Amino acid sequence: MTPSAEALSLEIRDVGVSFDGVRALDGVTLSAAAGRVTAVIGPNGAGKSTLLNCVSGLYRHSGDIRLGGVSLSTLAPHRRARFGLARTFQTPALVDELPAVDNAMLGAAAMARPEREHRLRQRAVELLDRFGVDAARDLPAGSLSHGDRRRVEIARALLPGPALLLLDEPAAGLDHDEAMGLLTAVLEICGTCVLVEHDVELVIKLAGHVVVLDTGRVLAEGPPAQVVNDQKVIDAYLGQEIPA
Numbered sequence: 001m002t003p004s005a006e007a008l009s010l011e012i013r014d015v016g017v018s019f020d021g022v023r024a025l026d027g028v029t030l031s032a033a034a035g036r037v038t039a040v041i042g043p044n045g046a047g048k049s050t051l052l053n054c055v056s057g058l059y060r061h062s063g064d065i066r067l068g069g070v071s072l073s074t075l076a077p078h079r080r081a082r083f084g085l086a087r088t089f090q091t092p093a094l095v096d097e098l099p100a101v102d103n104a105m106l107g108a109a110a111m112a113r114p115e116r117e118h119r120l121r122q123r124a125v126e127l128l129d130r131f132g133v134d135a136a137r138d139l140p141a142g143s144l145s146h147g148d149r150r151r152v153e154i155a156r157a158l159l160p161g162p163a164l165l166l167l168d169e170p171a172a173g174l175d176h177d178e179a180m181g182l183l184t185a186v187l188e189i190c191g192t193c194v195l196v197e198h199d200v201e202l203v204i205k206l207a208g209h210v211v212v213l214d215t216g217r218v219l220a221e222g223p224p225a226q227v228v229n230d231q232k233v234i235d236a237y238l239g240q241e242i243p244a
């Protein structure tokens, strides 16, 4: 299966972003340790996707972001990918006309030498099989179900063997069991992950550390059982206590 690069930790220090005077992130500091899942949860509009966009280099920000001790802040997105960063989007970004397997190869093929393409294709097929997309592998991405589009996008993120994976609501549109199956398979391949996720049950099962964002700030962080029983988190996001 896909050999992952050595896992790297992510350090986010005092990161801020404004859009037309609206503070989307304000002094956000958090760490995602190598070898564990760090979940980022919080209400809609809290800044979760914005945070991933800062890490992957799509948004300019103040503060600093380091991967394995190296500052990413001045690097373009494709350079960050070469440092071992991979991500998925809240809405899967696929090329509808291309077959699923070619979509899965898009990022890795751009980074690899041409003679590696055959091997990459083999690995893309292995990943799609592992995620259960085997029947739809050669169909245009535009004809795939929502769930299969997600699986293809995740396979694409995993194909280069990332050191750290950013997942933006990977379970959206999947039922709980489908999501659990998919994420369990993903984490066996890349166990260092920042997971933005609304399904709190999934977060409790999968995350080693949980960070709660609310209106662009870190409201709480800690082990899942502690965070979901934190009254501030219940009031701002969960609405009721979730048994952990």
Ligand SMILES: Nc1ncnc2c1ncn2[C@@H]1O[C@H](COP(=O)(O)OP(=O)(O)O)[C@@H](O)[C@H]1O
Residues within 6 Å of the ligand: 019, 022, 024, 042, 043, 044, 045, 046, 047, 048, 049, 050, 051
């Ligand atoms: N590209 C953008 N332009 C303007 N405002 C944005 C942009 N991206 C995010 N925002 C704003 O930043 C805030 C945080 O959004 P987002 O990060 O998408 O929240 P979440 O992912 O937690 O639901 C929201 O108020 C949103 O409208």
Ligand SMILES: [Mg+2]
Residues within 6 Å of the ligand: 048, 049, 050, 090
């Ligand atoms: Mg979002």
